[in-house]
Amino acid sequence: MVDLLKSLKTQQLPNPESSDQGCGHSSEPMFYYFAYGSCMCPVDLKRSLGESAHQYVVGVARLNGYKLGFYYRSPHRGCGCLDIVKDPNTYVEGVLYCLPLRLSDRLDIREDVSKGGYQHELITVTVDQKVYTNVRTYSVVNKLARELAPNDWYSNVVLRGASTCGLTEKYFWQLFYHIYKLQSYNYNYQECG
Template identity: 85%
Template sequence: MQNSQQLQNRIPNSHPTLSDRSEQLELSESMFYYFAYGSCMCPVDLRRSLGEPTHLYVVGVARLNGYRLGFYYHSPHRDCGCLDIVQDANSYVEGVLYCLPSRLSDRLDLREDVSGGGYQHELVTVKVGKNIYSNVRTYSVVNKLTRELAPNDWYSSVVLRGASTCGLTERYFWQLFYHIYQLQLLQVKGNGNRVQERTG
C-alpha cells in the first residue's frame, strides 16, 4: 500500500508518467498525492492556478470508493454550483491522481478557498489500476448546500474536458454528463416558472 509519507524527500519512480519529470526535479523535493474529481482533473485549468505544467504530475485515473459526487457548493467566484464529494457506501467517484511538489500546496489551497472556508482537506484512499494509495489529499466542501446547484456552462466544460482527456471510464463520463444536464434542465425550468409567476 502506497502512503503519502513515503513520498517525502524522493520522487516515486514507479510511475512512467513521472519518470521524465523526475530527471528535472531534485530527488530531495517533497511530494504529495492529490485526488482531483472536478475542474482540477483538467491539467490545463490546473496549470492556470499552479503556474506550471501539471500533466507531468499525473499518476493516472483513480477511483474513490464510498463517496459520490454532488454539486453542493455555491462558488461566489463563478456564481454557480461546483462539485463536492459526500460519503455514500454504495457509490464511487472517479478522478485523476496527481503527485505534486509540496511547494504547490499553498497554491492549491488558494484555488480551493481553504482560508475562506470554501473547501477543506480530506484524506482518502484511492485505487489506480491494482495499486492502492492511502493518505491522499482531496478537498470537500465545508458548508454544503442542502440541494444541488447547477453548474454553469464554463465550469461544466472544464470538468467534462478533464474527464475526457484524462481517460475516465466511458460509463462514468456519461453519468457525469447526464447528471450535469439534468441539473441545468431543472434550473432552466425553475427560472421559467418564476418568470411565469411574476408575469401571470
C-alpha cells in the same frame, strides 16, 4: 488530445507504498492529490499552479464510498461546483496527481481553504488496482442543502478533464447526464419563476 492520452499512458507510476512520504519520483517533497472536478483538467490546473500539471498525472483513480454532488456555490463562478459526499453504495472517478509540496498553498488558494470553502480530506484511492493511502482531496465545509447547477464554463472544464484524462466511458456519461439534468431543472425553474 490524442498526444496527451499517449503521454498519460506511458508515464511511470510512482510507488504507491511511499504515498505517505511523498510520491517517490522526485528529489523534492511531494504529495498525492485526488482531483474530481475542474482540477481533473491539467490545462485548467496550470492556471492555479503556475506551471504545467501534465507531468504530475499518475492516472485515473477511483474513490470508493463517495458520490459527487454540486453542493458548493462558488463565489468566483457564481454557480454550483463539485463536492464529494460519503455514500457506501457508490464511487467517484477522478485524476490522481503527484504534486510538489511547494504547490500546496496554490492549490489551497484555488479551493478557498482560508475562506472556509473547501477543506483537506485524506482518502484512499486505487489506480489500476494499486492502493494509494493518505491522498489529499478537498471537500466542501458548509454543504448546500440541495445541489446547485453548474454554469456552462465549469461544466465544460470538468467534462474536458474527465474525457482527456480517460475516466471510464460509463462514468463520463453519468457525469454528463447529471450535469444536464441539473442545468435543465435550473433553466425550467427560472422560466417558471
